[in-house]
Amino acid sequence: MIQSDLDPQIAAEHVQELASKGLSFMGVDVFDSSMLWMLLIRFLANFLVCWIIIQYFYYQKSTRKDYYFTFMLFSVTIFLLLFILQNLSMGTGFALGLFCIFGMIRYRTESIQIREMTYLFVIIGVSAINGLAVEVPLTSMLVANLLFILVIWILESNQFLKQTSNKIILYEKIALIRPDKNTELISDLKDRTGLDVTKVEIGHIDFLRDVAYLKVYYNASTDEINTIDTITKFS
Numbered sequence: 001m002i003q004s005d006l007d008p009q010i011a012a013e014h015v016q017e018l019a020s021k022g023l024s025f026m027g028v029d030v031f032d033s034s035m036l037w038m039l040l041i042r043f044l045a046n047f048l049v050c051w052i053i054i055q056y057f058y059y060q061k062s063t064r065k066d067y068y069f070t071f072m073l074f075s076v077t078i079f080l081l082l083f084i085l086q087n088l089s090m091g092t093g094f095a096l097g098l099f100c101i102f103g104m105i106r107y108r109t110e111s112i113q114i115r116e117m118t119y120l121f122v123i124i125g126v127s128a129i130n131g132l133a134v135e136v137p138l139t140s141m142l143v144a145n146l147l148f149i150l151v152i153w154i155l156e157s158n159q160f161l162k163q164t165s166n167k168i169i170l171y172e173k174i175a176l177i178r179p180d181k182n183t184e185l186i187s188d189l190k191d192r193t194g195l196d197v198t199k200v201e202i203g204h205i206d207f208l209r210d211v212a213y214l215k216v217y218y219n220a221s222t223d224e225i226n227t228i229d230t231i232t233k234f235s
Contacts, residue, residue: 042134045141049149050127053123053149054123061156125148165219167215168203171212173188200217201217
């Protein structure tokens, strides 16, 4: 009797409806396959793009494992936070407000250098785009991420922009700091430091000790960032 009253077509439609809506408990979705796949695909894409930016552009020059760790966790946190908030209908304004708060974070133990702060904003920006752009097609999202990588590669490459570094030097040949002796000053600095000096700025002059502080600009021979360039002396 029960089998005769069962309509296979109605049962199939009911199963299909449940599969499309996903499982729910007390009005709360327990499992939604389409949303889960969207989360996994976008998370992996975001993680891969941020890893490429950090590993092959930032870390190759700075070799700072502490910032490597920070940037990767920022990427994961920002993406998941904004993705979940968007799907909970919390509003894009609230999500972007959190994005701005994270963007203004400064660590009290150590001031963040301009390069690190720039990469932090890039990582936050990439993760925010990937987390918020749920309605954007995957191809458009991938193109946007590739544009980030392309622009960073162009700016970091010495083929397009020559890297110029600088050092603070305490210089004792005070007779060469005169404007008419600039060529001799640069030549002397090249001979003594072995650096390709291009420009010299004269700072504090101490006539009692016959020394002057010079800011020396030179073309870097390697891509590695010199974090000790601006230190004048150890206390």
